[in-house]
Amino acid sequence: MLNVKINGKEVQVAPGSTILDAAKEAGVSIPVLCHDSRLNPFGACRVCLVEQVGMPKLMAACTTPVTDKMEIITESEKLARVRKTAIELLLINHPLDCPVCYKGGECGLQDLTYEVGVTKVRFDASPNDTPVDHTNPFIERDIDRCVLCGRCVRICDEVVNIQAISFLNRGTDTMIGTSFEQPWNCEYCGQCISVCPVGSLNNRVYLFKNRPWNLESEKTICGLCSCGCTVSIDYECNEVFRMNEMPEEGVNHGYMCAKGRFGFDFMNSVKRETEAQITVGGEAKKATVAEAVEYAAEKLKGLKAEEVAVVVSPRITNEEAFLASKLAETIGTKNVFSTETDEIMPEGAYSEVEASDALAVLNINVTESNPILGLAVRVAAREENANCFVFYPSETALKRVATELITGNPDELAVKMEKFCAAMGGADNDFSAMAKTMLEAEKPVVVFDPYNKADAYIAQEIKKACDKVILVPAKSKNNSVGIVDMGFGKNNPADFAKGVEGGTIKAVLCFGENILVRSGWSKLEGALAKLDLLMVTDPFMSDTAKAANVYVPVATFAEKSGSFTNLEGRVQEVSKAVDKGVSADADVIAALGKALGAELPTDVYAVRKLIEKEVKLYSGIQWDGGKVAYPSVFKTEMEKASATAKGSGKFYLYPASLRLHSGSYTRWSPDLAKVYGTPKLELNDADANEMESAEGDTVKIKGDGFAGEFVVEINKQITKGCVSLPEDFASTADIFSLGRYLKAEISK
């Protein structure tokens, strides 16, 4: 420990700390502009200059490491003058745009200008005047306001690892941009926006919509994927204006992804339903929620208990899922379904992934499907210099950090993964070296896709071969884990399809799920229409809601309180920010329960009490960030599943991780839909050339039992001879209901 004096106050800090760290320890604040604690020190702005007693030269607090017995002064007349000059110099080229600037009111430069007290322009001001750049669909770039702090460039490199933007030119011509003025090769994660201290990189979804001082914030958990990011919902008068990062907070350390940052707008959508609807004999009638519930209850009373099924979506909260299971109990049915199963449970936490020294990512494009888990993998691979082995049919964004990237068509890849698994078990093959690295590592981690049975089997075998391996099943939706814990993973989703088709299920109570776009369930449209009762709750008139007899509009995650359990198995609290005048699923379930003669509480705390009592895993759980202790990852021994592609044809077809979306929910976001709204068939450029089709062309795809037409997107990273389609679109769910890997013919 080193002893340092800051403004006369003695503190002890670890060797290697900077003066800024020491000052923080001493409770002294030093103004900064280019510094961000999550990034490597840079020292570009010279705003943080401090004096050391006995040294004539000033030094930058954010970059200078402390030495023992150092005496630092952070406030003096000289420093005040120097700081003021630094800001004055920045303001020479800075347009005084504050009243119309995106950042006005929460701007680092504006705050500093006030802090150091610049009131007059001492130099000849010559503000830049370059047109703003709108080439990125989500990010407005106004380089005139840039102070060249480099935070965007550093975060895109150090954290996101995409290097989409960099410094261009030299000297006074320096600016931030894409190399050679190319289009942004960007993940649209918006991390650069979140660190920009000025209004230079701006969120186009929030752009000019409001000003920060009008907004109130509510800390909550993002409900768009299983990562479980802590975010703040900024709202005014029940309108959500942005979903913003909370710097350094939560398991996500304040990072977010495109879905959260730019996709929240569906909450304000005018397409949201406000009134319940009862459809009798093909005729839809508006109704109150009470009437809808009463109608459903009457129908249920005429049916036998085992003819009723309850389906929940992984979007709803733990509390709601628990109430739904209580409702099923009241009815007396064991038919509780969701798209999730309880075969696989979480194990590893982000912190374990970040600290890992050897990682294997098995057949999942984790940066797209679970962006924050993707960031954790990148942290390990970059900061910890971990070995990172990535298996995926095409090249993924992890290519930059991967020690080895193993690609190939799905059949080849399956063989390679099996070989790797065998090598982990001691076999001698091409993957022995890789397996040795994993076996010798102290904290090896395997990330896999739990929805892929073949991969799950491999993960299980790896865990058997090497017990210290920590498994991270990358579940997909915000509460995929929680609804299973509340009892909705007991049954096989295929049984639901069988029951509905076979007529043993005559009534379905569906809370939030969009049955018709799920692989395995998408062909149930005809069967659902024959049901005596299909009650659907959804914020939107989804495909399934359209087929329902009873539809009730419900709240999104910003409009209710409760908790979600993320992919680590961490329970986190969701708080209500706005009210859109619709009921939450919990209210609908409780009302239905009441009509059937059961008193169900709707108060979150009352429900939690019940959960703690009845759900063993959650007894004594800390609802605000506690991790559930699962007994094991696999409930029972997984059986080896075949991963060979079915059918015949020249091309391999596999499901790609959804681009910019998470299920069918985010598709209601106008901004995300603008960039990715319809499913696209991704194709290698060589294959596209052979077929003479260009980006944007429509091609026909045909295989055993399916056919379709899709728009082509040419992607160099796709392996030749393979094509991919996103899951969770009605047209693609039908295809993938036949199997994960298919063979197909493609023609123009």
Add this chain to the structure above:
Amino acid sequence: MRKNIFETIFFTEILKGLSITLGHMFTKPVTYKYPFEATPIQDRFRGVQYIKTHADGSTKCVGCYLCQKVCPSECIHIETDCGPNGERLIRKYELDLSRCIYCGYCEEVCPVDAIHMGWEWNLVDNTRDNYVVNMRVLSQNYKDNLEGNWKNKHLKKKLEEGVQQ
């Protein structure tokens, strides 16, 4: 004070009083016979606001929300958005004249010299709804102001006197 017998006998006190009354009967009155007569408006009088426009008729206001923030009676409501070409667009600008206390803070805070306190004060109307004015009305006020289209006679007179706002 001891009373003077002389003053008591000759009612001087009463006469003094009467002389003041008489004097006032012949001086010019300081009150105005409103509404038959116009009251004068001081140069720095703060009446109904107007918002300046550019030469092409578009508003000078940039929708910065500063007047909304500073307004102590919370009578300004603004909604902005991003236009199709990425420009700042004012969707709504509303000012509730019946809540306004005519403090002039909005005028003072405006960074682009858009909103101003006018001289117009005659707001008599038979419905409250008309008191919520929007950008169109506020811009029209500016035009009226320039052209001297005053509702009130006295303002016309003031303009004739050559005082420009």
